[in-house]
Amino acid sequence: MDYCIQDHVLQPEHTGVKAPALGELSESARQFAQAAALVGDLFTLQEIALVQSVPTLSMLAALEETVSAGLIRFAGDRLTFRSPDIRRAFSATIPAPVRRMLLRRSPAPGLGRQPSPEVCGTRDALVSALLLPQDGPGRLLDPCTGETARRAAVEAFSSAGMPRSEASSILSMCGHDEGERRDRARALITARRPGAASVVAAVVLSNLEWAAGRLDEALRWGHEALDRGQEVLPPSWRPYPSLTLAEKLTQIDRFSEAEGELKRASEAAERSGHRRAMAELAVVRGRLLLGAGRTEAAEAALRSGVSLAQRIHAGLPAAHGLSLLSFLSLERGHQGEAADQVWQARMELLDQPGALPSVQHSWADFLVATAGMDARASVDLLVRRYPDLLTSSSLFLRDPGTAARLVRLSRAAGENSLASAVTRRVERLAERNGGHPGFTAAAEHVRGLLHEAPDALEFAAAEHRTPWAAAAAHEDLGILLLARHGRHHGMAHRHLGAAIERYRAIGSRSAVTRVTALLRESRETPDHQEAPRRRETPQRPAGSPVLTAAEDRIAHLVAEGLTNKQVAGRVSCSPHTVNYHLRQIFRKLGVTSRVELARLVD
Structure with a gap:
């Protein structure tokens, strides 16, 4: 009935x-x-x-x-x-308050459940699962989708007049074993046989490398897939090599490159009339705009993508978009709206039970469930209900700024061991991907929080590529300086002011309210003037900018002939932070080399 x-x-x-x-x-x-x-x-x-x-x-x-x-x-x-x-x-x-309460008690969406075979897997869902980045290198599809996936792939290739053998080769890369998928993809690449299977193999290798945290290798394979030609794919598959590369580029803040790939994917989707790809494009574009701080445009793109996905019953992209909208609602101080959006995302996932759970949905669930909750209770809920957020690097790949939030929360709850574990994970990602400044900034940010290191937080505030993360680093640094030097510390006020400016520009009303209240409470009295800082470096030209204490020490160590790594060991920071301070020193003193610096200091 x-x-x-x-x-x-x-x-x-x-x-x-x-x-x-x-x-x-x-x-x-x-x-x-x-x-x-x-x-x-x-x-x-x-x-x-x-x-x-x-x-x-x-x-x-x-x-x-x-x-x-x-x-x-x-x-x-x-x-x-x-x-x-x-x-x-x-x-x-x-009601929304009851939803928030139930969200705190209920299992994460999709975990531990057997989906109904009759609703698992469609042709479009197969393409998304195979070609879009996943949260981990594990299985691509729920076990119940095997036969449905085979029929869908054969149908897609047959309707495009392409050999069924291509479909069989592609399905061989859909197994549960990561090593087997990698071996089969490499074998197809090595065979140098042109065709759809080799393009998909390059995308699969790109996704596997991405999930493993090897970003340069992942990007190389992503470009390799494009070089092999999208025209060899069935028309409904052609948007995805560009779309998956755009999503990766968005996650590492290379927004202009991502825009180019989104344009290419959009043209392919419009030519084929592929509405699911159009919905996924809108969600990825919304993510890009959100990362760039263009929140109004991001909201419009996300709502458009969610609306289209819901009309065509594409639960997974609808859930992705709703999860991102919930983050935006929280930043605007609309907790009830955020809870509704997370709730809707859960319903979309449950309507498409073949979809495997995503760390993005778990993160959105966690943020909404802990809104207004104290740090101790939040960490307890994190460990009990959302352990995937702590055991996977995917969350930090999707948004390196989330690591600082977890470290901040862990320290507030007195869980320094948890904060240390998150810090080590992010530092390993940064070491493995030294050419990506977003991870370097994220690693310095969490290190600065963990060790209460102003130099590291200053580096993070200057080097973060996304306005959200930069604003948070300024706020963290301002709070640390207030704690160390008292309420009337001028530098603390400047960093809190910088945080407010950035939060206001990206529409984070809740953060503006929070930091403004802190700044008002700690503001200097009108007649107070900060004492001028004494110059500490000898024999500098009159009128030269003043170095901070950290910069002064680093300048002297560099003048002694130490390398950045050796200096880092002396001052207990990373070589990245030393390099950042060295650039500031060169700029302030008007020098261009270590030799010139040594002459000036000596």
Whole structure:
């Protein structure tokens, strides 16, 4: 029996039987059904008890009432709603504060569940899973999609007049074993046989290298895929090599290059009329604009992508877009709206259960669930409900600025070991990808927070490529300087002011309010004037800019002939920070070489 929704009354379609209005259920039965709507199409009594934090046996009466009302039925050893519309109806009745509470208690979306085979995998979903970057090097597709994926690939190649053998070669790279996928992709590349399989192999290798944190190699394979020609792919596949490269470039803040690839992917999608690719393009473009700090344009692109994805029942790109919108809503101080968006994202994932859970959705879940929660409770929830955020590098690949947030939270909760673990992970990413300044800045940012190192935070504030991360580094540095030097420290005020300017430019109203209040509280009295800093470097030309204490020490060590690495060991910072300070020293003193610096200092 299927149901439709009319004014919050569940009506069975094509029958004369009337289902009960939601208001006719007892309060316990209504709460039971609302919790079940969060858990998904298939659930157990134990899962509902976990969400509601009550004993399992206490759920029996509510279960009996909902079953008798024709809302829920047994499906083997599990339970399910009679119709997806029934689940949506109960989901729509949950107030935002209750949603936030349930989000804190419920399992992360998609974890530990067996999806329904009849809704797993479509032709378009196969292409997205195979060609777009994944959160890890594990399986690409849920096990139930194997046969559906095979049929979809064969159909795509047959309709394009291409040999079915190409489809078989491509499907050989869809296994669960990372090493096997890598070997098969390399074998197809080595064979030097032109065709769709070699293009897909290059994309697969690019995604595997990306998930492993080897970004330069991943980008090399991404460009290799484009060089092999997208015209050898079925028309509906052609947008994806450019789209997946654009997403990677966006994650490392190379926005202009990403724009070029998005334009190429958009042209291919429009030529083929591929609406799922168009939706995914809009979401990636929204992500790009969000990273660049163009929040109004980002919101428009994300809403457009979500709307299109929902119209064509593409749950995964809709969930991606909603997760990003929830972040934007939180930054604007709209917690209720953010909770609604995370809730909708969960519903989209549950409507497409073949999709594997994403760290992006877990991160959005965590941010909304912990909004307004103290640091200790937030860390407890992080460890208990969202361990994937701590065990995967994918979160830091998607947004290096998230590492600073985790370290800041861990230190506030007194969990320095957790803060150290996050710092080490980000430092390893930076070491492995030295040519990408975003990771270097992120590593210095977390190191500065962990060790309370102003030099590292100053480096991060200057070198972060995204305005969100730069603003956070200025705020962190201002707070540290206030703690060290008191409320009337002029440099602290300047960094807090810089943070406010950046937050205001990107529309982060909650951050502007927070930092403005801190600055107002610590502002200097009108008649106070900061004492001029004494020049500390001897024999400098009159009127030359003043070096900070850290710059002065580094200048003398460099003048003694030490390398950047040796200087870093002496002053307990990284070579990247030394290099940053050295550039500042050269600029301030008007010198262009270490020899000139040595002459001036000596």
